[in-house]
Amino acid sequence: MPVRRSIVGIDSPARLAAALDAAQYLADDGLSTAGYLALALGKPLLLEGAPGVGKTEAAKAIASVLGRNLIRLQCYEGIDAAAALYEWNYPRQMLAIRQAGDTYLNIYGDDFLIARPMLDALRNPKDSVLLIDEIDRSDHEFEAFLLEFLSDFQISIPERGTVRAEEAPVVILTSNRTRELHEALRRRCVYHWIGYPDPMREAQIVMMRASTVARETADAVVAAVGRLRQEPLAKPPGVAETVEWAEAATLLHSQGSPWPTAFKRAIGVALKDQDDLEFVAPRIDALISGAAA
Ligand SMILES: Nc1ncnc2c1ncn2[C@@H]1O[C@H](COP(=O)(O)OP(=O)(O)O)[C@@H](O)[C@H]1O
Ligand SMILES: [Mg+2]
Structure with missing residues (x-):
């Protein structure tokens, strides 16, 4: 080839x-x-x-x-195509026509063409x-x-x-x-x-993206997120949520919140759907068990 x-x-x-x-x-x-x-x-x-x-x-x-x-x-x-490709700037064309009077005017010149992403590329x-x-x-x-x-x-x-x-x-x-x-x-x-990263890789992503987070915290959050993704949630946490949850829990912990309470208190950065939060609430301890970093 x-x-x-x-x-x-x-x-x-x-x-x-x-x-x-x-x-x-x-x-x-x-x-x-x-x-x-x-x-x-x-x-x-x-x-x-x-x-x-x-x-x-x-x-x-x-x-x-x-x-x-x-x-x-x-x-x-x-x-539609106009949003993706290009549009003519009608107001500008109209204005130019009015101002041009009898002089020649190319109303399809670059000045009047609004390039959208595909034309740009x-x-x-x-x-x-x-x-x-x-x-x-x-x-x-x-x-x-x-x-x-x-x-x-x-x-x-x-x-x-x-x-x-x-x-x-x-x-x-x-x-x-x-x-x-x-x-x-x-x-x-x-x-x-692209599937969810395996736990090793996801912990590496957390460490790469959130410099304040300790390795044990990253591992604990990744394990908890893995369990959450097994649940029938409307909005399962993505990788961004893993990173943010680890960061948020680390912040609360640095202010005196013990593990694993810090994870629980920061759950709102991992789950952003009221039904999901209610569904998870009775199981929260099991889900973050072992998350005592
Ligand atoms: N493989 C990865 N390496 C580094 N960061 C990642 C990786 N996968 C996801 N992320 C993080 O997760 C966040 C969300 O990813 P995003 O590309 O917006 O997801 P999608 O477009 O699939 O919905 C990114 O901003 C990044 O911080
Ligand atoms: Mg996207």
Whole structure:
């Protein structure tokens, strides 16, 4: 298979993992391999997983490793091409027309074009990473439009002509999997499912992200969060919640709260849903048992 893009210094999954590590992101072998292949083959990287497992952060870290700007397109219900590509600045056009009088005016010049993330990425494929975040929030129509964009990396602006990228831009798509994505879209990408990190890795992430936290505290919080994720919660804690819970409990402990009370008192940074808190309340001691760091 032809390698379509060579990224300086990142010539293996292990190199990518090391670079991500230096950018404060701990990737496992599956993610660094998928990321490396996407870069090397010039394909979009599709990351799927539960909320809070590090999908958006992975895109940020990859952009940072490549020394590129992250251009983020946050998807939402009803997002359309105008929000993703470009819009004409009508008020400005109107004003200019009024002021121009009889003089010639190109109302489709750059001054009147508002570039949105996808056009931005097409124009600067060499120094940007395009993150299309949470595509599962968009509708099927937008997904079909995305597919077209990802197939040939060009768009047509009727008043201007076609804009084509000089090279395939680095594109990362994420989905929380609230719905299935089209087969055709998946086929276009290198796919990776991000699960919750294993306890060792999650404790390492806590230590990496929260410098005040002791190793025993990190281990205890990771164990408790692991148990919480086994429960039928509406909003299971993500990795960010693990980090914050460890930090918050450490703070309370430093102010005199003993273990494991400090964990209990700080539960509000791990669980942010009233029903979940009520559900967990009678079991809280068992869930954080052994959390006496
Ligand atoms: N592998 C990781 N290495 C370092 N930090 C991570 C990792 N995974 C998750 N995090 C932390 O968890 C937070 C939430 O991750 P995020 O990317 O927002 O989740 P998602 O986009 O999957 O919902 C990040 O801000 C980061 O602090
Ligand atoms: Mg995200």
